[in-house]
Amino acid sequence: MRSQATSPSLPIESKIRLGLPKLYAWYRNNRRPLPWRTHPTPYRTAVAEFMCQQTRIATVIPYYLRWMRTFPDWSRLARAPFARILRAWEGLGYYRRARFLHSLAQAVIRLPGKELPADPGALQKLPGIGDYTAGAIASIAFGKTAPAFDGNVARVLGRLAAHSGRTLPLATLRSLAGRLVPSRHPGLHNQALMELGALVCLPKNPRCPACPLRNTCPSAKNLPSTLRLKPSPTLQREFILLPKRKGKIWLTQHHPQARWRGLHLLPTIMRPPAGSPHTEIRYPFTRYLVRATVFITRNPPAKASGRWMSSAEVRRVTLPAPHRKILDSLGIG
Ligand code: SF4
Incomplete structure (x- = not known):
């Protein structure tokens, strides 16, 4: 039997599941038309995920569009001199991501089939791909049942599963995220949760009256103490x-x-x-x-x-x- 500290009670998890169809309907009607969401190939999804780490979406979009014109596939990216890649990345910051993306492209073109693997565990063995990015690529580009657990998802689930005004520990929320992913349309599920966190369930002032999950969310009227995912700089x-x-x-x-x-x-x-x-x-x-x-x-x-x-x-x-x-x-x- 699992303890309360490591597993949210079944009623909370069941309540969240009941709200998911509303979340998906909301996502279909409200998602932002981001360029990487049309034809989400493994390459397009990976580039978007690398660029969006630590960077605002509005900043990423013009970079992403230029990048796709300059480096349209793994092979073009792998063969490009690194100075050219840095120039295309200039202004996005966190240049380690550009270095990792270049190394990733060089690793991919040596793989059989010259494409990313679909399995999240195999993805995590490649340069620059951690737990979140592996889950995002596996679910969005390959339709694999894997969670994409980022700060937005942690905040949304933390609020949905809050009990007596307190959020659950991060590790518990991570395992809840894994159990909630459906086998049908896992990419849509993950993107819907992330989009809700980005547009509605905001860190400081969540827009609860506009939230599709407000009827099942215990935090709609009583926001739990903030989940501190990042220390102050x-x-x-x-x-x-x-x-x-x-x-x-x-x-x-x-x-x-x-x-x-x-x-x-x-x-x-x-x-x-x-x-x-x-x-x-x-x-x-x-x-x-x-x-x-x-x-x-x-x-x-x-x-x-x-x-x-x-x-x-x-x-x-x-x-x-x-x-x-x-x-x-x-x-x-
Ligand atoms: S009701 Fe409010 S706190 Fe709950 S998930 Fe929606 S936006 Fe977040």
């Missing part, structure tokens, strides 16, 4: 130099904390330099919120490796979004 300080001379900019490929490997960067130091700051920017990086003060200088930092580049060269190389924004604000590059 840690503040970090840094100083960005903008070495500028005779119309050229000096760029490096080294960050003191080994960020953005393979990209071109304005040199960054961890202690304030002499002189007056030009501006200050803030940007998120993984679990950090970085506060960076920018100084325009004539010289690069002593002993740093890098080179002077013309504006045309700066336009051709890939820079992380915060550094590109600094140059854009000065009309450079």
Whole structure:
């Protein structure tokens, strides 16, 4: 017999099941017409899943459309030089995803059939594919009965299965998500739950009156304490130099904390330099919120490796979004 701590009581699970047809009907009428939802091949689904991690959908759409024109299949992506892939990814952030996607394409074209496997366990052995992404690809592109358990699904299920104003532990919600996936249309089920979390069951102010599950949801009138899936970001300080001379900019490929490997960067130091700051920017990086003060200088930092580049060269190389924004604000590059 399972304990209450590891398994939600049957009535709660049954109640959620009863609401699912309403959820599916709501999804069919309200889903956003996202480009990767038409013809969800394994490749299209994988690219969308990689791009959407940590990034707003509205930001992803133009990148996704351009990507599909440039790299329409695994083989074109696998053969492309990595610098070209980075350029296509510039501005999306979290460049590790581009690296993983490239490695994934190279792994896929070596597989028999030159396609992703359908099994979630086999998918997780490939570069960059974790539990959530494997479930999303397996269910959406292959119709496999696998859960896609992300932050949105955790929040929706946490609220639907709340008891006495408290949510269940994350591991319990993960196993509930697995049991709820139907064998018919598992991709639709997973996308409907994620879409509800993205559009209606919002983190701070859920739109309960518009929710198809409001009649069976114990949280519709009594929201449980928030599920904290992400810790607050840690503040970090840094100083960005903008070495500028005779119309050229000096760029490096080294960050003191080994960020953005393979990209071109304005040199960054961890202690304030002499002189007056030009501006200050803030940007998120993984679990950090970085506060960076920018100084325009004539010289690069002593002993740093890098080179002077013309504006045309700066336009051709890939820079992380915060550094590109600094140059854009000065009309450079
Ligand atoms: S009724 Fe409210 S809290 Fe419950 S699932 Fe719907 S939006 Fe979320």
